[in-house]
Amino acid sequence: MTSDKTAYFEDLGDRLVIYNANVANRNAITLELYDVISNALDLATEADRIRSVIFTGAGSFFCAGGDLNRIKTRRFEPLEDRKAHIEILHDIIRRFRSCPKPVIAAVEGGAAGAGVSLAYACDFIVASKEARFTVSYVRVGLTPDGGITHRLMKMLPRPLVNELCLFADPIAAERLYQLGALNQLSEPGEAMSGASAIADRLANSPTSALSRIKDLLNAAEHSTFEEQMHLERDHMAIAVTEDAAVEGITAFFEKRKPDFVKPGDS
Template identity: 40%
Template sequence: MSYTTLTFDVRDNVATITLNRQEAANAMNLDLAKDLMHVALKCDESPEVRAVIITGTGSAFSVGGDLKSFSEQGSHLPGHLKEVTTYLHAAISRLTRMDAPVIAAVNGVAAGAGMSLAIAADLVIAAESARFTMAYTRVGLTPDGSASYFLPRIVGLKRALELTLTNRVLSAQEAYELGIVTQVVPDTEVLTQANVTAAQLANGAKTALGAAKRLLHSGWNQTLETQMENEAQTLAKMAQTTEGIEGITAFLEKRTPNFKR
């Protein structure tokens, strides 16, 4: 399948999704939302994909919604926005819940839906020059793309409110200190480091990584006892998988496990 707004490449079990609307600073329009959904489904369904990188072309990761294209919709804008978010939200849901870990390699500005997409990733590696801002209320709009779910969980409710209401621009270092970013690297090394991390994860136990992701996400909505039961059930299930058996055997034999067999 060909894509008009992004590039998609799989090498050595790592899928790289590159937002490619450089003329619009990788702003989110309907076509990009659709393409993101399709590549997310492909990553989820392909046994070849064991880790995913999302990055941007040019000097921006994504500046958020494409306000120019939105303004052209006239009275159809509410329905258009619902269509855009339907595809975008399907993409983010799939990326969040799939087994393969997802790394956002933030190469520049991540604003609005761009910031939402970044913080929905499992790991966020940011260039030193990257900047983060919610941006929505600055133009009279409200968050989408999972930001209202993830941001309070990452930084706490009061800080999430401050960032959303004031649209304060965060440097990469400030975002790191708030827990939004997991690693800050020099601009020239952001994709290199993302590939190093992705390669490490691609050699891991994909099924266990996915199950661990889902356990951590579900823990927010469960009682202590329910979550511990979920842990026990998932642990027992993982111990019966090929990965679990290989991991335990390799540990006892003092060798590196081969989870790709």
């Protein structure tokens, strides 16, 4: 069913699973992957029943980054065309970040180059204990893209980021986990199970609240304290009127578990 595809997604009802399936090339990024991600995120945005999105690599490696066979031909293109190619990746990164549903990366084997950028565009990362992350651009005379320098500088000490970007030294998932830069470690071959467990926890969550909280967390990275308080005020003032809050507060007083999944969700 999927042998001729380099990417596809599955609709599992309360979640979508996006597969990067360019296995013959260690799941290097393809244009088909961009299209599949875009289509999946469109559905996740529109369908209330979908509580989360999982992004993973088929086989034993998450993503090797950009396809150097394509990249090497771009030196002959006009500057604006070269920028446009990079913006395709950047648009996908932005879409992961702005998706109203949490996005979970399940990383087996490792991630390199823009594969690291894609992983860190997600809200949760579950990685195999044996996985390694490599910001590999300098090895081939290139510079990072996909917002990864921003993400790493937000999470890790500058001396370590220098090593990762200037030396392209691989960093083990276990060390990233110790530094608070991964959500979970799994046994090899079990990253998808860990991601599914997170999706299970989100399955009965209120989609409106998830979306608002994700928006607040994204804004907090660049807002001043006053700006953030104003945004929190605005979101809270709307949230209290929504069905999720009515159900959640009612359930609290009735001493029962809230049911945020409506029969008509689609």
